[in-house]
Amino acid sequence: MKRATYILPALVIAAAVALASIFIVDERERALVLQFGSVKSVKDEPGLYFKIPFIQEVVRYDGRILGLPTQPLEVTPLDDRRLVVDAFARWRITNVIEFREAVGPGGEQAARDRLDRIINSAIRQVLGSVPSQRVLSEDRTSLMNQIRDQSRREAEALGVDVIDVRLTRTDLPEQNLAATFARMRAEREREAADEIARGNEAAQRVRASADRTVVEVTSEARKQAEVIRGEADAERNRIYAEAFGQDPEFFAFTRSLTAYQRALPGSNSSMVLSPDGEFFNYLNSERGSAPAQPAP
Known part of the structure; x- marks a missing residue:
């Protein structure tokens, strides 16, 4: 009975020591085994590992590609x-021993802070050596590659690899936006005025050409x-001449009738003339007599 009393606590202690000496490394991480702060081993492959309990400790780091805005x-x-x-930026831990020595207990957060300073410094140096028009253009891949390469060289001391750096925004400061927008608006208004003037000029040419064509037609x-x-x-006149030549008397007669018709156009027209005037010479002539002069 007394032996069972001692065996049970011993088994519990042994189980606790066994569990404290076992650790598992996931495929997404890397682990360091530290003893009194010094690196004893590196566990790069996933699996089950052992350590000395209460003397050694395990520090885990993410082995995946990480992002840094x-x-x-x-x-x-x-x-x-x-x-x-x-x-x-996208980065990854490549050497966990150098990474531990560089960042200490701060781990990944300390690495992010130092990478942020490294990348900002590279951005200032690269973008400060080119005009703003090149920075604002769509073709700025070479600039981002230069920032990546410079950041990668400086980040090697941290045991990390800077895989890529991308510029997500390049804007003017708030205090310059109003002036820039005003200048852009003035430029667009000037371009619009030029287009309107050219359109009016073209319209005048078309109208002038149309007017000239109308006059010519x-x-x-x-x-x-x-x-x-x-x-x-x-x-x-030729027909009249031929008709007059064939029968002058009839031609004189028709001209007199035409003159009478034109002189009295309406039903209530009236004329006061002398009966023996020249206008009535043809009507006064007798049948078979000499032809009278036609009424003028």
């Missing part, structure tokens, strides 16, 4: 035009109408 940074390019830049039509009218008058 930087804080907004104001830079001054080569043309002294200030810009606000945001960046996003009208003149040509009038000329053709005059020619046709002249030809018709000549033909009419």
Whole structure:
């Protein structure tokens, strides 16, 4: 009975010591075995491992690719035009021993703070050596590659690898936006005024050409109408001449009738003339007598 009383606590202690000496490394992480702060071993592969309980400790680090969004940074390019830049970096721990020695107990958060300073410094140096137009253009891959390479060289001492750096935003500071927008608006209004002026000029040319075409067509039509009218008058006169030559008396008679018709156009028209006037000479002539002069 007394032996069972001692065996049970011993088994509990043994089980606790066994559990304290066993640790598992996940495939997504890397582990360091430390003894009194010094690195004893590195566990890169996933699996079950052992350590000395209460003497050794295990520190785990993420073995995946990590992201780091930087804080907004104001830079001054080569043309002294200030810009606000945001960046996003991807990095990974490549040497856990160097990483532990560089960041100490601070771990990944301390590494992020130091990487943020390294990347910001690289952004200032690279973007400060080019004009702002190149920074604001869509083709800035070479600039991001330069920032990545410079950050990678400086981050090697931390035991990390900077895989990529991307500029997510490049804007003007708030105090410069109003002036920039006003300048852009003035430029667009000037371009609009130029387009309107060119449109009005083109419209004037089209109208002038149309007016000239109208004048030319009208003149040509009038000329053709005059020619046709002249030809018709000549033909009419020729017919009259032929008719007069065939029967002068009848021709005189028809001209007198036409004169009477034109002189008395309405039903209530009246004329006061002498009966023996020349206007009635043809009517006063007797049948079979000599032809009278036609009424003028």
